[in-house]
Amino acid sequence: MSLAVSSATGLGVLLMATLFPMMTAMGISRPAAVAVCASPAAIILSPTSGDVVVAAENAGMALDVFAFQTVLPVSISAIIVMAAAAFFWNKYLDKKENTPMEKIDLSEIEVKAPAYYAVMPFLPIIGVFVFNGRTIPGLSLDIYTIVVLSIFIGAVVDYVTKRFDGKKTLEDLDSCYAGMADAFKGVVMLLVAAGVFAQGLMSIGAIDNLIHLADNAGAGAIALMLLLTGLTVAAAIATGSGNAPFYAFVELAPALAGKMGVNPAFLIIPMLQASNLGRTISPVSGVIVATSGMANISPFEVVKRTSVPVLCGLVTVILGTVFLVPMYA
Secondary structure (H helix, E strand, O other): OOOOOOOHHHHHHHHHHHHHHHHHHOOOOHHHHHHHHHOHHHOOOOOOOHHHHHHHHHHOOOHHHHHHHHHHHHHHHHHHHHHHHHHHHHHHHHHHHOOOOOOOOOOOOOOOOOHHHHHHHHHHHHHHHHOEOOOOOOOEOOHHHHHHHHHHHHHHHHHHHOOOOHHHHHHHHHHHHHHHHHHHHHHHHHHHHHHHHHHHHHHOOHHHHHHHHHHHHOOOHHHHHHHHHHHHHHHHHHHOOOHHHHHHHHOOHHHHHHHHOOOHHHHHHHHHHHHHHHHHOOOOOHHHHHHHHHHOOOHHHHHHHHHHHHHHHHHHHHHHHHHHOOOOO
């Protein structure tokens, strides 16, 4: 589901409304179920997510190549490790704290939309594959055009489904436009602020200082990658945002990589995942506050449940980058 819903809070709320009742009805404890609902966006998968698009641009790679050939193997490795860690860690905490297993009756869910509507959120991802210039030689579209085309296709399908009632289709599009506006106003401000922040760091010689620190620490590129990853995680935990820390530090990666002769993706991929992982263990992040509030438990209880899986995921991302991503371009 994270492939189609790139918003961590949006995905968390969606899972709380759908998956949470099912898990508790099966006898899974409430804190464990909330932790599961809060965690899927900890590892970013969607190629249409704003931070993945920015990461690909800074890495100097085509979006589909970056998202599926470079990031995906690292992401899958981390997801497998995190899933195993979450199972054993939550089982341990349930036993240690004698957490009650409350079974909740599932209420009747009224389905108003046709089943084929479930395909619509995946249209941009399909478009990334189809219009990459290689699947159909010579036919290449950027991600922005693909998203607009997907919205148009969705509107046409909705128009036909509503028996050619244009008024209802336009009313449905209003919620789409409202969501886009909310996302754009935050992303644009973050990008502008990140650019100013990065330029300021460059002006005071931060790049040279970071390279000097990495050289003194030994291992050069690996030490620099660990330093940038650590800064991103710390900022994500402190701010509760996954995008803001990444946008702030990713602007430095191309310049740092160029000065050290390193593949930019080697620095960017751990930062990309670290920002999302850090958000998942921040008690002030939107996804933690929203999911814990819906379940009536403390955000700190959820963070305790997600902490060990996130730590395991971060270690896996770092190791996966070292072994699966070329260090030098």
